[in-house]
Amino acid sequence: MDPKLLKIGYGNSVVSDRVIAILTPASSPMKRLREDARDGKRLIDATQGRKTLSIILTDSNHVILSAIQAETLARKYISDGTGKEDESKNSR
Numbered sequence: 001m002d003p004k005l006l007k008i009g010y011g012n013s014v015v016s017d018r019v020i021a022i023l024t025p026a027s028s029p030m031k032r033l034r035e036d037a038r039d040g041k042r043l044i045d046a047t048q049g050r051k052t053l054s055i056i057l058t059d060s061n062h063v064i065l066s067a068i069q070a071e072t073l074a075r076k077y078i079s080d081g082t083g084k085e086d087e088s089k090n091s092r
Contacts, residue, residue, distance in 0.1 A: 006077055009068040012046040014056060016077060021057040024070045030055055037063035 005013040023030055034055065037043040042062045050067035057063060066073065 006073065008046055008054075008056065008064065008066040008073060010046070010048040010050075012066075014058070014064060018058045018060065019056055019077060020059050022070050022073045022077065023055040023057065025052045025055050025065075033057075033063060034065070037061075 004016045006016040006019060007013050023033075025031070025034070034043065034052075044062055044064045047065050047067040052065045052067065054066045054068060054070035054073050055063060056066060056073070
């Protein structure tokens with residue numbers, strides 16, 4: 001079975017089975033999470049120099065920054081990590 005990838009923007013992807021949470025970056029706890037990950041060398045910046053719009057937490061305790069909105073990533077994650085809606089859901 002092939003791992004499903006979640007596209008997180010600008011040609012970057014994450015294995016969807018490893019994602020624990022998709023978070024919005026605005027709150028103070030999320031800023032601390034980002035700084036703690038940077039200090040612990042667990043931060044992955046996938047924004048390509050753009051504004052961080054979501055934070056992805058993985059089961060390996062890595063923190064990934066993305067320039068795609070959290071709501072958009074959540075929709076992609078729910079729809080299989082492929083970015084396409086499951087056709088069986090649409091046929092109801």
